[in-house]
Amino acid sequence: MVEVQDSLLYAPSHEWIRIEGDIGIIGITDFAQSQLGDIVYIELPETDENIFMNSAFGSIESVKTVSELIAPVNGNIIETNEELAASPELINKDPYNNGWLIKIKIEDKKQIEGLLSPGDYEDMISGGNE
Amino acid sequence: MEKFIFEYKEKSELYLKKEEGDGKVEISKDLLQKKELGLPNISEGTLVRHFTNLSRNNFGVDNGFYPLGSCTMKYNPKVNEKIAGNDKFLNSHPLMDEEYFQGNLELLYNMGEMLKSISGMAGITFQPAAGAHGEVTGIMLIRAYHNFKKDTKRNKIIVPDSSHGTNPATAAIADFEVVEIRSNKDGLVDLNALKKVLGPDTAALMLTNPNTLGLFEKEILTISKMVHDAGALLYYDGANLNPLLGRVRVADMGFDVVHFNLHKSFSTPHGGGGPGSGPVGVSKDILPFLPVPIIKKDKDLFSFNYDLKNSIGHVHSFYGNFNVIVRAYFYILELGIEGLRKVSEKAILNANYLKEKLKKYLELPYKSNCLHEFVLSGEKLKAFGLHTTDLAKRLIDYGYHPPTIYFPLIVPEAIMIEPVETETKEVLDKFARDFEKIMNEASSQPDLLKEAPHNTPVKRLDDVMAARNPVLTFDDYESSNK
Numbered sequence: 001m002v003e004v005q006d007s008l009l010y011a012p013s014h015e016w017i018r019i020e021g022d023i024g025i026i027g028i029t030d031f032a033q034s035q036l037g038d039i040v041y042i043e044l045p046e047t048d049e050n051i052f053m054n055s056a057f058g059s060i061e062s063v064k065t066v067s068e069l070i071a072p073v074n075g076n077i078i079e080t081n082e083e084l085a086a087s088p089e090l091i092n093k094d095p096y097n098n099g100w101l102i103k104i105k106i107e108d109k110k111q112i113e114g115l116l117s118p119g120d121y122e123d124m125i126s127g128g129n130e
Numbered sequence: 131m132e133k134f135i136f137e138y139k140e141k142s143e144l145y146l147k148k149e150e151g152d153g154k155v156e157i158s159k160d161l162l163q164k165k166e167l168g169l170p171n172i173s174e175g176t177l178v179r180h181f182t183n184l185s186r187n188n189f190g191v192d193n194g195f196y197p198l199g200s201c202t203m204k205y206n207p208k209v210n211e212k213i214a215g216n217d218k219f220l221n222s223h224p225l226m227d228e229e230y231f232q233g234n235l236e237l238l239y240n241m242g243e244m245l246k247s248i249s250g251m252a253g254i255t256f257q258p259a260a261g262a263h264g265e266v267t268g269i270m271l272i273r274a275y276h277n278f279k280k281d282t283k284r285n286k287i288i289v290p291d292s293s294h295g296t297n298p299a300t301a302a303i304a305d306f307e308v309v310e311i312r313s314n315k316d317g318l319v320d321l322n323a324l325k326k327v328l329g330p331d332t333a334a335l336m337l338t339n340p341n342t343l344g345l346f347e348k349e350i351l352t353i354s355k356m357v358h359d360a361g362a363l364l365y366y367d368g369a370n371l372n373p374l375l376g377r378v379r380v381a382d383m384g385f386d387v388v389h390f391n392l393h394k395s396f397s398t399p400h401g402g403g404g405p406g407s408g409p410v411g412v413s414k415d416i417l418p419f420l421p422v423p424i425i426k427k428d429k430d431l432f433s434f435n436y437d438l439k440n441s442i443g444h445v446h447s448f449y450g451n452f453n454v455i456v457r458a459y460f461y462i463l464e465l466g467i468e469g470l471r472k473v474s475e476k477a478i479l480n481a482n483y484l485k486e487k488l489k490k491y492l493e494l495p496y497k498s499n500c501l502h503e504f505v506l507s508g509e510k511l512k513a514f515g516l517h518t519t520d521l522a523k524r525l526i527d528y529g530y531h532p533p534t535i536y537f538p539l540i541v542p543e544a545i546m547i548e549p550v551e552t553e554t555k556e557v558l559d560k561f562a563r564d565f566e567k568i569m570n571e572a573s574s575q576p577d578l579l580k581e582a583p584h585n586t587p588v589k590r591l592d593d594v595m596a597a598r599n600p601v602l603t604f605d606d607y608e609s610s611n612k
Contacts (some may be wrong), residue, residue: 035542040597063593064536088598 002030002125005096009112010121011072016096019112024075027100028060028091031125036062039088044069044080044102051075051104053111058101060091073111075104131587132183135170136604142173187587189531195557197484199503199534199546200294200342202372202394207464210397210457219456224448228433234452235432239425241459248462248470249388250381251411255421256455257446261369264389264408265300265336267421267445271387271412272334272363273304274419274442281361284333290319292342292538294369306333313540317343317496319353332362338370339383342538342546344481344500354384363387368408371395372550373478373502376471386413396458407454421445476551477502480558484549487562491569495541503548505541514576518543521568523590524582528564 008016014032018025033039041061051057056068080102084090091099106112116124172180190196196203213219222231242254258264269287276284287301288309298308309327314320318341328335335357339347347353357364366380366388372395374380380388392398392407400406412420422441423434434449465473478501485494485504492506508518522532522545534546549558571578581590601607 038594040594061597063597065539 002034003096004029004031004118004122004125006118008096008118009072009115010118011070011115012124013070013072015070015072017072017112017115019106022106022109023078024073024104024106025100026072026102026104027095028069029121029125030095033092033095033099036060036067037064038062039091042084042088042091042101044084045077047077047080049077050107051077051102069101072115073104074107076107077102077104079103132180132187134604134607135172135177135180138170138172138176138180140172140176142171142176194529194531195549195553195561196531197533197547197549197553197561198531199505199548200369200537201400201534202369202391202502202548202550203400203531204372204394204397204550205552206397206399206457207461209464210460213460214453214456219453224452232432235425235434237459238449238452238455239427239432241455241462242425244459244462245390245409245411247467248375248379249390249411250379251388252381252414253417253420253424254409254411255424255445256407256409256450257421257444258389258408258410259446259451260406261389261391261394261408262296262300263445264391264410265296265365265367266303267408267442268365268387268389268410268412269300269304269306269334269336270442270445271410271416271419272365273306274440275363275416276333278419278440283331284362286327286331287333288324288327288335290337290341292317292540293336294338294342294367295537297336297367301336313341316498317341317345317540318347319349321349321352321356324353324356328356328360328362330361332357332360334363334365334387336365336367337385338367340370340373340501340503342370343496343505343541344370344503344548345496345498346501350383358384369394370502373474373481375474376467377474380411381413387411387416392454392458397461398454398457405451405454407451407458409450409455423449473551474502477549480549480551480553481547483555484547484558484562487558488547488565491565492545502550503546505538505544505546507541508535508543508545511543511572514572514579516572516576516579518545520576520579520582521545521572524568524571524579525564526583527585528568530561530564 014029039062044058051071053073057071058069081100191203245254258267286309287306289297301308311323354364363386366385368390388411390409393400418440422436422438426433426435481500481502495507518535522535525532
C-alpha cells in the first residue's frame with residue numbers, strides 16, 4: 001500500500017507540503033511516484049523564483065510520462081533539492097524525505113487552509129480516479 | 131545481436147587509409163590528412179550481411195500485426211511504391227521551369243481538390259513535412275488570422291487531457307500558453323470545463339475527433355459553436371481521421387484548420403523520422419495566410435502562386451515531400467469515395483470486434499461503442515505483480531508489435547489498440563486467442579511476462595538506465611564498454 005504521512009498536508013494534484021513556521025517543504029506523494037513509475041528526470045525552478053498556487057513550477061519525467069509539478073501555495077523558493085539532478089530515483093525511494101523537491105517561504109499562510117488533510121487525501125486516492 | 135559497423139576490423143583491401151603520397155606532388159603539410167579517415171573497415175560481402183541482418187531485426191506492417199493505437203498502421207499497397215518510383219516523378223526537380231513539370235503540379239492541384247472534398251475545407255498547403263509540422267503550421271495560421279484582425283490578446287490554446295502529446299507541445303512551441311481541460315465521465319470533452327476556460331484570451335481549441343479513447347465527440351457542434359462564440363478557432367488534429375473518411379467532413383463539424391497525416395489515413399509509409407507529409411487544410415477565412423507558394427490552375431496550365439501578401443511564408447523548402455504525396459494521391463484514386471467509405475467502415479468494425487473479444491480479459495473503462503480504436507486498462511494485472519508494460523513485452527514474443535501503452539494518461543495502465551481496416555478477421559481472432567494465452571500465463575507463470583521478450587535479439591531493455599544515462603554516440607558506446 002502507498003504511504004500517506006500524518007504530519008503533512010496534500011494537494012489534489014498529489015504534492016505534499018511540510019509546514020515549518022513560514023517555511024514550506026514540497027514534494028510529490030508516494031501515490032504519485034508509484035503511478036509515475038521510475039523517475040528519470042526532474043526540472044525545478046531556480047532559487048528566488050516565485051511559485052503560484054495551482055500553477056506549474058516544474059516537470060517530472062518517468063519512463064511512462066511527463067507530468068507537471070503544481071504549486072500547492074504561493075511562495076518564494078529558498079532552496080531546491082540539488083541531489084535530484086544526479087539521483088532522480090530518490091523520489092521513488094523516499095518521496096517524503098530525501099526525495100523532497102523545493103523549500104519555499106510561504107507567502108500567504110491562509111492558502112494552507114484549502115489543502116487536504118492526510119485523511120482527505122487518503123480518501124481521494126482510494127476513490128481510485130485521481 | 132549484429133555488431134556496429136565500426137566494430138568490424140577486417141582490414142579490407144577496400145579500406146581508404148591515410149596515405150603518405152609518393153612525393154611527386156608537393157602538398158602543403160597543413161593540408162594533409164592527420165588522422166585516419168574513421169571509415170568502416172569492412173569487405174563488401176560482410177557489408178551486405180551486416181545490413182541484411184539488421185533489416186531482419188526490424189519489424190513493420192509487412193512482418194506482422196501492428197495494432198499501435200493512434201498510429202493507424204495500415205498496409206501500404208506496393209503498387210503505390212511502384213508508381214512513386216517512376217523515373218518521371220523521381221527525376222523532376224523543383225528548380226526546373228514550371229512548364230517542364232506540369233504533370234507534377236497537376237497531381238498536387240488534384241490532390242488538393244481531393245483533400246478539400248474529403249474534408250470540406252477551402253484550401254490546402256502541402257508544405258509541412260509531417261503531422262507535428264502540420265500542427266505547428268496550423269497554429270501559426272491561427273495566430274496570423276487573429277493578428278490580422280488586430281485581436282492580439284489571444285495567447286491561450288485549450289487541449290483536452292486526453293489529447294495527443296503533440297497538441298500541447300505544438301501550442302508551447304508556437305509560444306501559446308497551454309490550458310488543459312478534464313474529460314467528463316464518458317471520456318468526452320466536459321462542456322462546463324470548456325465554458326469556464328473559453329474567453330477573449332483563447333486562440334483555439336485543439337481536438338481530435340474521434341478522441342484518443344476512440345470515442346466520437348457527440349457534442350462537437352455545440353463545442354464548435356461555443357469556441358466560435360468566444361471568437362476562437364477550432365483546430366482538428368487529423369491523427370484520427372481514418373474512421374471518418376467518406377462519412378463526416380471535418381469542415382461540417384465546424385473546424386477551421388486541420389492537418390492530415392498522409393502516413394496514417396492515406397497509407398504512405400510511416401518513416402523513421404521521414405520523409406513524411408502533413409498537409410494542412412483551412413477554411414475560407416484563413417486562405418489568405420497559407421504558406422506560399424500555392425498552386426494555381428489557369429485553364430490547363432498550372433503554376434506556383436507566390437502572390438499572397440498576408441502569407442505566413444515558407445514552412446518547408448519548395449513544396450513539401452512530393453513523393454509521399456504521390457503515394458497518397460494514387461491510394462485515394464484507387465479507392466475512390468466508395469472505397470474510402472469502406473475503409474472507415476471496416477476500421478470501425480474491426481476495432482469494435484476486437485474490443486468485444488478483449489474486454490473479457492481486461493477492463494474496458496469507457497464502455498460505449500468505439501470508432502477506430504479502444505483503450506483497455508491493465509489494472510487487473512497488478513494482482514499478479516504485473517503491469518501493462520509486461521503484457522506488451524510478451525506480445526512481442528507472439529510476433530506482434532505491442533499496442534500503445536500508458537496513453538492516454540486518463541486511463542490507468544492504459545493499453546490502446548487500433549487494428550485498422552486492412553487486417554482480416556483471421557488475424558484479429560488469432561490476436562485475441564494469443565491475448566487470452568498471455569492472460570493465462572499472467573496468472574500461472576507471471577515471470578514469463580515479467581522477463582519478456584524472450585524471442586528477440588535483445589532481452590528486456592533497461593529503459594530507466596537508458597533514460598538516466600543515455601549513450602548517444604559510437605564514441606560514448608565505446609568508452610562505456612571499456
